[in-house]
């Protein structure tokens with residue numbers, strides 16, 4: 027690659043380059059364009075610069091500089107976020123943490139590992155798998171997303187039904203506060219230390235309270251045995267009922283995933299097809315794990331439930347290869363939309379499981395109302411819906427329609443007592459929808475907390491909470 | 504300029520030259536980022552403009568008129584190794600490598616190369632590779648250089664230090680040059696041993712035939728041993744991959760046409776260089792705007808097969824002699840990502856008695872050779888090579904692979920990192936086993 031001499035009159039760029047080094051800053055338009063959005067592409071904005079600190083001290087120095095000079099700034103991991111959290115809406119200085127990607131230590135005895143924020147999720151499991159351990163939170167983007175980004179979004183994944191989301195696996199954090207001060211929270215991995223639960227507050231704060239620079243996570247012993255079931259249903263209602271029945275039967279699957287017909291069309295047209303039939307309304311992917319004893323009985327029971335709910339075909343993965351194939355097909359589901367649609371917008375509502383058939387029906391009606399196809403791929407076990415609104419941003423007006431359809435899906439979730447996000451965060455995308463579930467007072471209470479940390483509101487401003495005073499017709503449902 | 508001349512749309516944003524990039528290719532990209540970790544240049548830099556997603560985003564920005572074709576745009580586009588790892592990783596099947604080539608063609612017309620760069624590029628890409636006779640002459644020169652003691656002299660006197668680092672490294676690993684098979688078997692058909700089951704044509708490749716003619720000889724021996732008559736059409740030429748990668752689509756098309764015609768009368772074209780095989784299979788892409796040649800290219804590409812897959816699919820004699828060796832296999836990008844061939848070469852190696860096949864981690868990660876990339880981007884190529892070397896398992900004797908470009912690069916790696924593995928083509932190992940079985944001298 028070409029070496030670029032620093033050529034700018036901008037004193038801020040010069041100062042930042044002093045801190046991180048000339049090879050660790052981008053500021054020309056051509057280089058910045060790649061940072062104008064994340065996995066949420068509806069809004070785009072160029073950052074002022076992108077810096078690549080190598081260690082915490084550099085992060086702190088950059089933050090301190092921005093704080094002192096009133097420059098807006100934000101953190102970015104792999105940029106796979108789906109709600110726009112890493113989009114530099116205000117022309118921020120983007121602090122990219124991807125060069126801080128070391129696995130600092132692994133302590134098997136105490137079942138924990140310390141990583142830098144840019145360390146990629148799946149690499150943690152890969153690094154400890156041969157010793158019989160793994161890192162449980164497994165967002166579908168785990169091949170690429172960073173653990174820092176996971177902490178910020180409190181990411182979940184297919185196997186979080188049984189094992190909990192990111193926040194249940196974080197033991198300690200090192201954080202650079204928005205004024206450049208560095209703090210450590212969580213003590214030697216002791217769960218629930220006395221005082222306020224700062225770990226809980228920081229995890230899922232969407233990069234608005236501080237920049238995470240070191241993370242202590244829990245690692246788990248790999249389950250002794252695993253079995254995976256694939257079930258095809260002619261009717262989506264039967265699939266939904268099966269989900270309820272499995273949970274009511276007292277089984278806690280490690281994962282319980284659903285895909286509807288449109289979703290199946292996409293994954294079969296994309297890079298990792300399995301050969302699912304194209305005329306079923308839904309499929310379920312069910313995994314149970316644990317100690318070997320008892321797994322077979324659980325599988326028998328699941329097969330039995332599927333059959334009583336009119337399953338067309340149900341099978342158990344014969345080997346690891348088959349299981350991996352099913353999961354690759356599922357985990358690449360969002361990207362697979364590219365094979366059937368130029369753009370997609372993924373929503374992330376949560377509902378009580380019992381409302382599944384009802385809400386899926388409503389989503390179908392929303393799809394018809396807007397004339398846009400909506401695919402559903404989701405964590406059925408914990409009621410975490412992912413309606414994917416398919417659209418073509420080249421067609422005038424279609425982006426707006428997609429946004430409106432997405433918003434209505436969330437409203438439907440909120441109306442049955444659910445929530446507007448399960449794991450992808452609020453970001454820019456759903457900030458107005460926060461009003462579906464919170465009153466103005468509740469929102470103010472939260473922004474007051476933010477202001478304690480982020481006094482000047484320079485860090486990732488304009489995200490997570492609705493723009494004050496903006497008139498929105500739809501209030502709390 | 505445009506020989507096929509059938510372009511309807513004349514411009515696309517700031518792409519203003521004929522043979523426009525295909526907008527459908529970036530339309531499939533949903534910006535999910537699932538390709539990031541697969542990309543060697545992103546791994547090295549952490550910069551998104553040096554990632555597949557970033558590159559697609561930039562190329563699209565030019566088409567949308569948001570960006571001009573400038574030096575800063577060109578940099579990430581030419582720093583791409585064209586390794587196709589992102590194509591494997593991408594759930595939406597975005598053909599990033601293909602797009603990159605199409606955009607390089609635009610760039611080369613927007614900003615023609617100047618100075619030494621232009622000279623070197625022209626000399627190799629237009630002056631030498633497309634002309635078998637010149638390449639052979641170069642080969643003879645090389646042979647003379649090696650045989651006459653000149654090589655020794657150059658090495659001893661430290662004259663090599665005058666070369667840029669990467670060229671000096673390359674010189675050091677140049678294989679002993681033999682006689683090109685295209686010359687040797689001109690106009691003749693090499694008969695199968697025993698009964699003829701099939702007839703195949705061999706693409707001799709330009710670099711392959713000059714630098715690695717022994718691999719071509721081994722390929723012919725293995726094919727004939729397994730009941731194939733082998734023909735070597737004399738009018739065949741360079742596959743054009745290097746040209747197309749570099750953005751010289753015109754020369755690429757010219758060479759493609761010549762090859763399509765050269766192999767017109769055969770049913771199967773067997774290739775032992777992954778980069779060439781991948782290019783031949785992608786000829787139809789070159790003629791997207793030209794229905795007549797597109798059709799011919801499609802028919803042609805269906806005849807092409809890599810040697811490992813060909814042997815695996817048609818069945819080959821299991822060797823009986825034992826080669827007691829610990830071997831690891833490197834997936835050439837253009838075999839694994841470009842043609843989806845991963846398991847066949849491994850199966851062949853594993854079928855040789857005595858061979859212990861050890862998987863190397865990240866076997867399908869680029870080695871940094873990537874055509875002439877190691878000449879144009881030496882630093883990045885070295886960094887990528889270093890990661891590759893770090894992944895080679897302990898105590899293997901041989902690193903096997905199916906592409907001459909990788910072989911040179913890996914040889915540089917082994918030398919530079921003070922290792923002593925031998926670099927051997929997959930088909931050569933099979934040949935060794937056959938030779939040994941028949942009591943011949945089997946190891947070069």
Ligand SMILES: Cc1cc2nc3c(=O)[nH]c(=O)nc-3n(C[C@H](O)[C@H](O)[C@H](O)COP(=O)(O)OP(=O)(O)OC[C@H]3O[C@@H](n4cnc5c(N)ncnc54)[C@H](O)[C@@H]3O)c2cc1C
Pocket residue numbers: 064065100101102103104105106107108110111112123143164165166167170171172173174175176177178179180181182183184232233234236237238239360361449450486534535536537
């Ligand atoms: C195909 C696909 C599938 C997905 N599947 C899932 C899924 O199953 N479950 C799920 O939960 N999510 C999923 N996601 C969403 C996304 O991958 C997660 O939100 C992930 O946690 C984001 O990580 P990242 O490194 O990409 O962060 P980014 O996108 O770079 O950033 C996300 C947010 O975190 C902040 N941030 C990043 N790093 C830090 C840091 N070190 N300190 C403080 N703040 C920081 C940013 O400012 C931003 O607000 C998916 C995304 C895609 C594209």
Ligand code: SF4
Pocket residue numbers: 361364531532533534535536537538539555556559592593594595596597599
């Ligand atoms: S190229 Fe493929 S994997 Fe990469 S961002 Fe685009 S759609 Fe996703």
Ligand code: SF4
Pocket residue numbers: 541542543544545553554555558582583584585586587588589590599600
């Ligand atoms: S072809 Fe290779 S180097 Fe180029 S963008 Fe894809 S993964 Fe990166």
